[in-house]
Amino acid sequence: MVLMVAMVLLGVLGGLAFPQATGILSGPFYAMSVTALLAVGLYGSTHGIDLGHLRSDARTVVLAVTVGVLLKAVLITAVLLAVFQNPAYLVLGIAVAQIDPLSVAALGESSRLSRRGQALLLAWASFDDPVTTLLTIYVAAFAMRFQDGAATVHQALGDPAMFTIDLVGNLAVAAVAIVLYRLTGRFAPRRQFPVGCAILAVVFAVGVWQTWVLAVALVGLKVRPRLPGRPAAVQGVLDKAVNVAFLLAAVLLGVVLSAGVSPVPGIVLGVTAFLAHALVSLPLTRSHTRADRVLLALAQQNGITAITLALLLEPFFSGTVAVVAPAILVINLLYLLSNAVFAARTRRRAGVAVR
Known part of the structure; x- marks a missing residue:
């Protein structure tokens, strides 16, 4: 988190030194650039999921990223609308409703969760990102x-009536990519890697x-090209790409934030989002140990997805x-x-038990 704050502050200083930098919001490639950063983060999160662990808690994960995300968004939005009565806050509850998978992955062995709890949290964090984005x-x-400008946002972000079409499109692209990647198994290893990378590039x-x-998040589960003789090389490059995307998003957030900050709505949003996750999580994790349920x-953590969604909506x-940061x-x-x-x-408690 220290690095994220440092990058945001760097962006703020840049925005204050060069006020014209905020003009990027109206640039022709702004939305596409932010979406690219988001796609890198999503692929990176699902690429690292252990599918064996995922199967053991598949039902909980499905409930968490569907019913859970929706309930969290509704709870957060209800509080914000009740307090501030601003229709624009309809989107803020969803923008921070996801758990940052990069933060979860970074915990690694230091996490106090059991192996099962860690696997559930990583899968939850990885899949609620694309659902939250949609x-x-x-x-x-x-x-x-x-608000004014409805036609503009419909053109740029999509019409709600197109939700089903877009969902089918996502699933179709992912399915075709996964089938094609499986077919590359018939190729020689030296050909399988570049073809797999080409498939991935098209999906991106x-x-x-x-x-x-x-679609990008889904292919991360199955389309995982491996360089012959260097199985960890791709993961290393992907980790660096995700880190670069995170740093770029944080700096860009700071540039936009240089125009002003709204601390009170931000504090209300942050506290409400944290409490909403706790309320939704407890009934979903009834089969876990008490310690895992509490942890x-x-x-709830936020990172690259919340940042990029805020930038996309700005x-x-x-x-x-100004509120999400x-x-x-x-x-x-x-x-x-x-x-x-x-x-x-x-x-x-452990010390008391020992005595």
């Missing part, structure tokens, strides 16, 4: 009906062009970044504080 895009088009191109980022309830909902900071601080408190209590 919801954000279409709720944004709906919310714009209460279509995903960014049509904002079909769910999963305290697992041209249509001015002030989105402090909310991300609040959510991550609450995560660190609550987990530290739980760890301290666990250590105290």
Whole structure:
């Protein structure tokens, strides 16, 4: 989180030094560039999922990324609308409803969760990102009906009536890519890798062009090209690409944030999002141990997806970044504080038990 804050501050300083930099919001390639950053983050998150662990909690993951995400968004949105009575806040609840998979993956062995709990959290975090992205895009088009410029956002983000078509398009692109990649298994290893990379490049191109980022996330489960003799090379390059995308998104967030910040709505959004996740998580994790249930309830974190969604929405909902940026900071601080408190209590109980 320290690095994220540093990059955001760097962007803020750049935006203050060069005020004209905020003009990128109206640039012809702004939305496509932000979508590309989002696609890299989503592919990186699903690429690292252990499919064996995923199968053991498939039902919970499905409920979490469908019913869970929707409930979290509804709870957050209801609070924001009740407090601020601004229709633009319809989109903010969804924009921060996901868990950042990069933060989850970075915990690795340091996590106090069991192996099963870690696998569930990583799968949850990886799949609620694309679902949240789709919801954000279409709720944004709906919310714009209460504001001026509805035609513009429909053209740029998509009409809600196209939701089914876009969903089918995402699934079709992913399915075709996965089938083609499986067929490459008949090739010699030296040919399989470049063909697999070409398939992946096409999916990325279509995903960014049509904002079909769910397709990109889905292919991350199966389309995983491996360089012969260097099985870890691709993962290393992907990790670097995701880190670069995160840093670019954070700097860009800072540039936009230099125009102003809305701390009070941001704090309300952050606290509400953290509590909403805890409320939704508890009934979904009933089959887990008490410790895992608590840790999963305290697992809400935000990162590259929330940042890129805020950047994507900013041209249509001015002030989105000003609210979402402090909310991300609040959510991550609450995560660190609550987990530290739980760890301290666990250590105290263990010490009492030993005595």
